[in-house]
Amino acid sequence: MSNVTEHIHSYLEPLAQEGKFCGAILASHNGSILYSNGFGKANFELAVENTTKTKFRIGSITKTFTAVSVLQLVQKGKLNLDDPVSKYFPNQKDGDKITVHHLLTHTSGIPNYTDDPHMLEWSAQPSSPEKLIERFSQNDLEFPPGEQYKYSNSGYVLLGSILEQISGQSYELYLKEHIFEPLGMKDSGLDTPGCILDFRASGYHLSENGSLLNAPFFDPSNAYSAGAIISTIEDMHIWDQTLHTEKLLKKSFIDQMFTPVKGEHDYMYGYGWIIQDTPFGKLVAHSGGIPGFSSVLIRFLDNGVCVHVLSNILQDVSEIGKKIAEIIHQQNPAKSFS
Template identity: 40%
Template sequence: MVAQHGKAIYQKAFGKANLELGVDLTTKNVFQLGSMTKQFTAVAVLILEEQGKLNVTEAISKYIPDYPSGDKITIHHLLTHTSGIKDFTKMKSLSSIAQKDMTPKMMVDFFKNEPVDFLPGEKFEYNNSGYVLLGYIIELVSEETYEQFIKNHIFDKLGMSNSYYATDRQIINKRAYGYHKKETGFVNKTVINFSVPFSSGSLMSTIADMLKWQNALNQNLLLNVKETQKAFSKYKLNNGSDFTYGYGWHIKQINGTPTREHGGSIFGFKTMGIYIPNKDIYVIGFSNCDCNSPTKITTDIAKLALEKLK
């Protein structure tokens, strides 16, 4: 989908939503978002900050007292991938829990005693564990489950009626099925329990709902201007050098024009969304095979839109 000034100007689907049933994809299909979930987690934290219930400068030990070196790791470090905490997706023991029903505390306990990769604020390294911790903090502070918080404060508020916390059990209307590609052809995606990626990658949505999300951010429907700017600012490491990540978005450029972008990858699905603020252009691509990343085509279309749309 390509949208400008809040309205879709092009949208199209290619291929199959379900290979076994031979059902074509449509632009209304529901896809797993993977790490685009992090946008929602970051905004949920900022909603709580705006409500006065937490502060991003606070140490995580305030909420999780027994977290190792938690007095040196702030919520800001988690949001910006600068905490140095071990990313649980890189742990060899991940397969032992991948299909288990995990509580957020169990997930945190799974990685919290791993050796750190670096000291907080020393470098930027993309990290799913930090966003699992954020989901846990959201639950502790709000006294709602992460799923309830996102539904009550974001999805329901914005009319994102085809967006969900992912499930393989519940009947999801217009669900796109996810696939891997092997040498012998396509196979159904590997099953994981969504309590494992949790707030780092467990949401589902449609392109139309994601446009509602993008428009709501622009119109400050969820956050005031000051909190919104925190999500889209660049920050500095301890040594004063810049890095290109805000809170839940990569802060980049296309041919010198600033962009806010984020992709996602989870078994069977890959996603990419690019927003160009000064032209109010939003380009989003979803794939229901993790063999096909939509990043290049979404970026190429964003470049085209930038040239063609005034």
């Protein structure tokens, strides 16, 4: 076992034993897997362990797939980033002022439909994309399009529907035919609760006193193209490695995807990715949170370091991902990890 592997395990094992982490983690450098392991239970009631094969809801990391899919349409000349939203949604309020670019970058001003305080009441039932869009299409914009950044799942729901309108396929089928199957991501897809799915993790959350509870039921159709994908750390490793190639997008589109537009606090947002400059070079990342699950994907473009963290407890795992990346960088990735 290499030093970096030992250090990562020494950091994670106490967290798992103390109940501070439950899930699966994979870390790599230039495509070589440095660490891959599962911790805690995929199902506490049945005493089933998490492994590298466990399937987790990845939440908003789904947006990275939606962004790539939309850019594929742009690359094929079927969609323009400057297209007004009104072209596809005549009933969207101020849709003539909002563009595809605004949707991708969270600069549309459309209110975030998941901020609805009553969401858990209606999200236990399935929703069509049309029904989701009805929930926000007539709401006033929070600011003029392009002037500010404010995270909005609503924009990514519209992007999924645009994808369906142009491709003539459902969002699920488009991902299957244009991303998952070509890449061999055999354990990824849109989560469908009614289907029997091998190695699916159950989701949990913590009560105010720290007790573990079953997460409230959430039908993932309510997350749609903003957060409905289920995957494994092994498939997410394939996703990371593909984005270093031109299998799905030409380099010019990949570079555009990772170009910062607007942001807040200490980060910027591009097309489906959070972007930061760090002492270790350019970082592109995304986190995810959905009832019962949390996740983070951290990629350092300049040195090939990547960390995937998928958890079946809804709690912030970003610091865990950052700490693992820090451990790797302390080993001087520009040289060797041995």
